[in-house]
Amino acid sequence: MKSGLNIDNEIIFFAYKFAYRLCGNRKAAEKLVEFSIEGHYKHCQDNSLLLLKGIWQEFVKYYGFIEFQEGAEVQKILLSLPVQLRCGVILKDIFKYDYEQIAQVLSITPQEVQKIVAQGRRRVVASRKMLTEETIKG
Known part of the structure; x- marks a missing residue:
């Protein structure tokens, strides 16, 4: 049985990955996506908004385990960048x-x-180099 979630799944997943990164x-990423959905569809009828909220809740239940741990070091470095640089990268x-x-x-x-x-990119490379040197010294 296909649900409405499958239609929006790729877009929601993309938004979540971006918000998490x-x-x-x-x-916080879940809330950002939720607010984005609500803000984008504010002009829609109440029934449509309720449907979107239901889709989002189903998505969070299904994908709630996603943490993107494979890039923890890179994530820390990205978070150290100013917002505009972070978004660009x-x-x-x-x-x-x-x-x-x-x-x-x-x-x-x-x-x-x-x-x-x-x-x-220069800042990311410099930060990774510094972390590597600290690991070697440590």
Whole structure:
């Protein structure tokens, strides 16, 4: 039996992954996605909003175990970046957006996106190098 969840599953999962990478906290990511859904569909009828809330609750029950632990070190480094750099790096390197798409999301020019992605990448590389050196010394 197919539910309405399957239709929106990919979009919701993408939003959750982005929110989790952005804030590094499962509960906060869930709330961000929930608020996004509510905000986007505010103009819809009450029944539609209730349906979306039900879909979201079903999604959280089903995927609630997802923590993305495979990149814990990278996640910590990403969380240390300023928000704009973090968004640029996440959208470019994790979600494979092009510079035009990122520019639209961040409301800046594609040239500015290239600069913040490059700066964010440099900081990530420097932080990883520093962590590696600390591990070797330790």
